[in-house]
Amino acid sequence: MADSPRLLFMIAAGAALVVALAVGMAALTGPRLASSLQAGAARAIARADGAPVLARFALPGGQITRHPTLSGGEGLDEAVRERIARAVAAVPGVGGIRWADGTAFARGAAEPAEPLACQDDVAALLRARTIRFEEGSARIDAASRVLIDEVASALKPCLGSIIAVTGHTDASGPEPGNLALSRDRAEAVRRALTQRGIPADGLRASGMGSRAPVAGLEPADTANRRIEFSVLATRPVRPTPVDTPGPR
Numbered sequence: 001m002a003d004s005p006r007l008l009f010m011i012a013a014g015a016a017l018v019v020a021l022a023v024g025m026a027a028l029t030g031p032r033l034a035s036s037l038q039a040g041a042a043r044a045i046a047r048a049d050g051a052p053v054l055a056r057f058a059l060p061g062g063q064i065t066r067h068p069t070l071s072g073g074e075g076l077d078e079a080v081r082e083r084i085a086r087a088v089a090a091v092p093g094v095g096g097i098r099w100a101d102g103t104a105f106a107r108g109a110a111e112p113a114e115p116l117a118c119q120d121d122v123a124a125l126l127r128a129r130t131i132r133f134e135e136g137s138a139r140i141d142a143a144s145r146v147l148i149d150e151v152a153s154a155l156k157p158c159l160g161s162i163i164a165v166t167g168h169t170d171a172s173g174p175e176p177g178n179l180a181l182s183r184d185r186a187e188a189v190r191r192a193l194t195q196r197g198i199p200a201d202g203l204r205a206s207g208m209g210s211r212a213p214v215a216g217l218e219p220a221d222t223a224n225r226r227i228e229f230s231v232l233a234t235r236p237v238r239p240t241p242v243d244t245p246g247p248r
Contacts, residue, residue: 033093034064040091041068050076050084066093071100118158122229125150131189131227138184140192148189152196155229162232164204165190171210171219183207189227204232 034057041055053076055068068088073081085097131148132141140148155163167182167189186205194200213224 033066034058037066037068037091037093041088041094044087044091045084048084048087050080050087053084055088067096067098068094069098069100073099074101118155118161119229119231121154122151125154126226126228130225133185133188133225136181138181138188140188145192148192149196151229152193152198155193155198158231159199159202161202162204163198163202164206164228164230164232165193166228166230167205167207168212168224168226168228169210170222170224171213172222175209175211179207179209181207182209186227 037057038055041057045051045053045055050073053070053072055070057065057068059065070081070085070088073084076084081099085099088094089097125147129147131144131151133139133144134141165186167184167186169178169182171178183206186207190200190203190205193203210219210224213219213221214226217223
């Protein structure tokens with residue numbers, strides 16, 4: 001029992017340390033975190049000669065975020081805006097940057113690939129293989145994940161285009177169910193592509209049910225179960241990295 005006072009002291013010291021850490025963490029969350037980031041961003045903007053640019057660390061609903069929106073730089077050229085954004089991004093704790101009047105895309109220096117070439121590349125991938133789903137479900141079969149990886153890679157040179165993802169079924173069931181299943185499967189593929197870096201705002205998912213069978217096939221043939229891709233519009237741009245703000 002001689003060690004009991006020492007043990008009690010160690011327990012008390014440990015509890016005090018936990019409380020101190022909790023207080024310290026609390027000081028770096030919520031409004032205090034936003035205030036700290038706001039002050040750091042203001043100093044960074046001043047050093048970059050970025051007046052009157054402001055950094056806002058809050059979402060439209062008022063929630064605090066580490067990913068600021070920069071405003072007030074409408075009259076500045078792109079080089080100055082980039083310098084300011086990089087200065088703010090260098091502040092410890094700051095996440096990705098965006099401009100209030102910017103977009104998620106930036107034009108590339110290289111000539112973009114022809115969108116139809118992208119569509120042809122995807123069609124070539126799907127000519128030999130099919131994106132498969134679990135029976136009667138919109139859950140993508142695990143064996144098709146590699147194929148979706150390849151489709152995403154083939155679509156990336158087309159980023160900036162509006163790409164239609166269309167689901168088709170055979171005619172083996174009632175058409176209302178076929179239509180819903182084809183739509184759900186197209187949506188599942190759209191989500192899988194966004195997870196692989198294809199911007200969601202460039203993808204349009206829809207279902208045709210069994211109304212458009214493959215030429216030469218009977219409507220009930222299971223080979224009609226497929227996903228097709230087509231380029232609907234062209235805006236030849238490429239996405240910028242998350243932490244690099246796009247141009248206006």
